[in-house]
Amino acid sequence: MLEVQDLTKKYGKVIAVDQVSFKVPDGKVGILLGPNGAGKSTIIKSIAGLVRFKGSVKIQDKPSNSIEAKKVFAYVPEIPSMFEALTVREHFEYIKRAYNVNVTDDELNRLMERFELIDKQDKLGNELSKGMMQKVSICCALLIKPEVIMLDEPMVGLDPAAIKELKIVVDELKQSNATILISTHMLEMVKDLWDIMFVMSKGKVIGQYNKDEVDAQAQDIETLFFNITGGEK
Numbered sequence: 001m002l003e004v005q006d007l008t009k010k011y012g013k014v015i016a017v018d019q020v021s022f023k024v025p026d027g028k029v030g031i032l033l034g035p036n037g038a039g040k041s042t043i044i045k046s047i048a049g050l051v052r053f054k055g056s057v058k059i060q061d062k063p064s065n066s067i068e069a070k071k072v073f074a075y076v077p078e079i080p081s082m083f084e085a086l087t088v089r090e091h092f093e094y095i096k097r098a099y100n101v102n103v104t105d106d107e108l109n110r111l112m113e114r115f116e117l118i119d120k121q122d123k124l125g126n127e128l129s130k131g132m133m134q135k136v137s138i139c140c141a142l143l144i145k146p147e148v149i150m151l152d153e154p155m156v157g158l159d160p161a162a163i164k165e166l167k168i169v170v171d172e173l174k175q176s177n178a179t180i181l182i183s184t185h186m187l188e189m190v191k192d193l194w195d196i197m198f199v200m201s202k203g204k205v206i207g208q209y210n211k212d213e214v215d216a217q218a219q220d221i222e223t224l225f226f227n228i229t230g231g232e233k
């Protein structure tokens with residue numbers, strides 16, 4: 001489970017996030033939506049421990065800055081960053097050792113196959129395209145077999161085959177009872193994936209919806225999003 005409680009973040013006088021609370025339960029996909037400047041990246045950075053904030057973030061009931069939480073938490077940033085001097089395969093070896101996870105060569109090869117990285121495994125980090133970096137970043141996150149995973153605009157820059165594979169992976173994570181939070185603008189890409197939607201505007205969560213309720217009212221998420229945010233994108 002991922003639990004955000006009373007999260008507030010100010011940049012100088014700007015209140016980027018104002019007393020935001022939400023939960024994504026085990027085995028569910030939460031999506032964070034909102035127009036530009038709503039505060040999504042600030043929430044993501046706070047959860048990932050990249051900025052200081054007021055309030056609390058818990059991962060599997062543990063404070064997000066604890067070792068126990070970090071061990072089971074994976075984060076795929078919007079802009080991937082690579083080690084320039086490590087090959088693709090060495091990135092995976094590094095993560096395996098840093099997290100002390102048991103991943104067999106067969107499992108690793110299978111993962112690389114799924115994201116069409118087999119023939120890229122000896123390329124260096126600085127020889128990769130943006131999309132390839134994004135795939136390496138996704139595979140690094142999956143290698144640790146996360147219980148909670150957060151993906152920031154994960155589909156941007158991916159080719160259609162990788163988007164399709166990523167959707168399958170998200171579904172598999174869900175079936176394995178992992179908690180998933182995706183921040184995105186690409187409503188079309190997540191329309192079959194989500195369980196809980198958090199709509200942000202001006203630093204606050206202004207709406208929270210469950211897929212079952214939205215489906216029962218035969219609403220689509222795009223219409224719902226525009227209705228709540230007053231047409232802003």
Ligand SMILES: Nc1ncnc2c1ncn2[C@@H]1O[C@H](COP(=O)(O)OP(=O)(O)OP(=O)(O)O)[C@@H](O)[C@H]1O
Pocket residue numbers: 011014015016017034035036037038039040041042043
């Ligand atoms: N480093 C910073 N310094 C000052 N203000 C910031 C900083 N980062 C974000 N902000 C401000 O905080 C508010 C929320 O920004 P944030 O980047 O979290 O929004 P967002 O929802 O992720 O937007 P987008 O969809 O454009 O990525 C905005 O008013 C933004 O100008």
